Amino acid sequence: MTQATPFIVEMRDISKVYPNGVRANEHVNFAVRPREIHALVGENGAGKSTLMKILYGMERPSSGQIFVRGKPVSIHSPHEAIALGIGMVHQNFMLVPSFTIAENVVLGAEPARRRLLDYRAAVEITRQLSAQYGLEVDPEAPVEAVPVGMRQRVEILKALYRGADVLILDEPTAVLTPQETHELFAAIRQLVQSGKTVIFISHKLREVKAISDRVSVMRNARLVDTVNTAEVSEEQLARMMVGREVFLRVDKAPMRRGEPVLQVRDLEYVTEAGVEMLKGVSFNVYAGEILGVAGVEGNGQTELVEVIAGLRSAAAGQVRLCGVDITNAPPRRVRQAGVAHIPEDRLTNGVALSMSIAENLIVDRYERPPFTRGGLMQPAAVAEHAERLIDQFAIRAPDGDAPVASLSGGNMQKVVLARELSSSPKLLIAAQPTRGVDIGASEFIYEQLVRARDNGVAVLLVSADLSEVMSLADRIMVMKDGRITAVLDNTPDLTEEAIGYYMLGVKRMSAEEIAARA
Amino acid sequence: MESTVPLSFDRAAARKVVQAERRRSTLIDVGVTLATIFAALLMGFVVIALLGKDPVRAYEALLTGPLTRLGRTGRWLELATNLILVGLGVSIAFRARQFSLGGQGQMVAGAIVAALIAIYVPLPPLLGVLLPIAAAMATGFLLGLLPGAMKAYLNANEIVSTLMLNAIVLRLYDYILTFHLKPQGSETTRSLPVQPTAQLPTFYELLGVDLGRFNLGVVLVIVGAVGVWLLLERTPFGFAIRTIGANEKFARYGGIDTRRVIMLAFAAGGAVSALAGVHLLLGVHRRLFLDFVGNIGWDGITVALLARNNPLLVPLSGLFYAYLLVGGDRVEQQAQVGSELVQVIQAVIILLITAQVLGDWIRAWRARAQVEV
Ligand SMILES: Nc1ncnc2c1ncn2[C@@H]1O[C@H](COP(=O)(O)OP(=O)(O)OP(=O)(O)O)[C@@H](O)[C@H]1O
């Protein structure tokens, strides 16, 4: 029964119950017009990824119908979705890290000669697709060696190579720098120009406003409304998602700066491949202040954080916490010295997917009372602690016994945030703390960071989002090519442009100036 | 700190649903395991019939064998005791996702050291048993510590190192037995018996019930299972082991001393596995001889895998596996089915259960059924 329809994809009355009983979608009606950019927004756990996984054949709906180009279809696997011209790039990437980009692009549908992978052809195909859609990649580089932004483009190319007409991008910008986001948007526009349709999930309403033609808002497993983007404001969208006003503005009391908590001196870091990523980095973070680290991603910020946290070894230099030398100490000692760390890559380092939420929330404190008393762990205390944090951070989970693997992407992030923010540290390192979480949670995290500062915690904030750094930090340290190029007081007259010059290396402060301020 | 993020989500309701679903899923697991065993037995039945043997007789022997005589029942329980003890030990390292295969060597080494005390040192009653047990555990601990340290600090592959260590210990055992423990002028290569105070009494000696060599060592099983469960689920050390097993990077980042915990997990497992050796020595054979442990170290690994490294399930899987082994012996004798065939049937059963094929089918089928509501 084919019918004339203005939609390329239409999902009607879709419901989904996961095997654990969670209702992730309830009677959702979702329709996409050809050649539009359709944004899908909603709080963490609202059911966005689930709806898209159903469209991509990764999950079966419990009820409902799907129409593609007006024809009813039932999509049993991603393979069938691809055959229908539907491609998806996931919230968590699914590439083979040790393969080259070209190999990853063609994987599963390889050009072959005498049943062997024709590698030259794969490289050529990748190069052509890359040029055609303005998605710049290096076809012969192994995926593990390239930055996240490029990995993302690889995922997109992969979907395009398989003939996707409808491209689903699940939070593509969560891991991107503003610059990379800009490039991605240009590529998306080009895709639409050449006849593709894009479904785009994001928590950043500014991006949604900038790129999409229409927006669908999900809330609590239901699709609330689909509207023309031009007709709504960011504030209206936020209200539709959350059901209340959201202010991402930060009210800070004047800083009461104390003693230096973290002292970093002449820190050097060299990668295994021999690349110098940190070159003589020296600075302090004081009790009661937020030091924001700004910089184009890949200029040593990640390495700086991981060296301090004990996850990488410095080649030279010193790190001291409240006078105690923790240079190259294992994470255990770093934590014991009073450091909490919200890692950038939260799904690799930050959680154990197969363990329960409650267990994930105590990994840094399980040996201490009330969790261990008299040598035995206290399940009641562990459960109670989980209940409290699940409530405070609005982690969308039935209880603390649920495995982290059963949470939505953003709620996994919240588990990490809840643990680290609640650990009452002396130094709190927050790397990209609001990545992947919804605006309500971002607002809450901002409040928590400021509260920690007001309670005398030293906060080291690293963020690719310059506006985030500018609204939270007391001082801003700019990094470029592994060096500090400026340390600025975050006064009201400081502008994004002023910081931008240092980020791009157009300007740099003299060593004396930096030493005096860092 | 109070919540400022309102949750448009009814947690109490979700909790009720999810908790009910969890209970149901436990029931399904039990049902699936039973069904798997049944299916595997059915397959074996067909195989035997196809080979022109009498499957009914073979199955009668397999299924009732261990229960047909008290002596056989005793043999079953005695074997199960050994398998469970090794299985418990093995499961500790497995939970940290360390593939330690050292059970065999740890048993043997534990038995030698225990034997030196039990044979040559006259001790008062209770101490006569406890001291060899403690000595065996200490030996097993050290024998686990070595590959554990090599893995944790030198990143030496634990499969290779534990296998090498097994080979060395077995050679050493033969050497010590032949040249030092065998009494002068004895014809068979075996040691003197252990002191009477060192014996773990059999149930015949205790109660007059003739269950063969089944003995008081069974207490070790009960204490061991509960002890290992407590260790893994209720101590901070066990939490660290499980966390490492789930995601080692995460464990390290979270502040767990992963190297130390990995090393000690090997060692703790060694101490428990060595109990099987001391049980063989004090309760079953009461002396050492060549090929004293047989296949127990290996079968213990199967038992741990069958129980999915859950210490409370290890006794069940040990009883089950020992039943198959003893029943298998009866099949050979009664139905003239070769021992290879019996082993094939055993392997099919084990494979089906460990692979959970059937479970996956049933889950897939259930999911589909749910979808069609
Ligand atoms: N594999 C799973 N098993 C059980 N429950 C799941 C599973 N995946 C998701 N859920 C649940 O379904 C609900 C919706 O999850 P979904 O991933 O669709 O959210 P989302 O809107 O993509 O959120 P986010 O913005 O955090 O990515 C959540 O409550 C989540 O806990």
Ligand SMILES: [Mg+2]
């Ligand atoms: Mg999602």
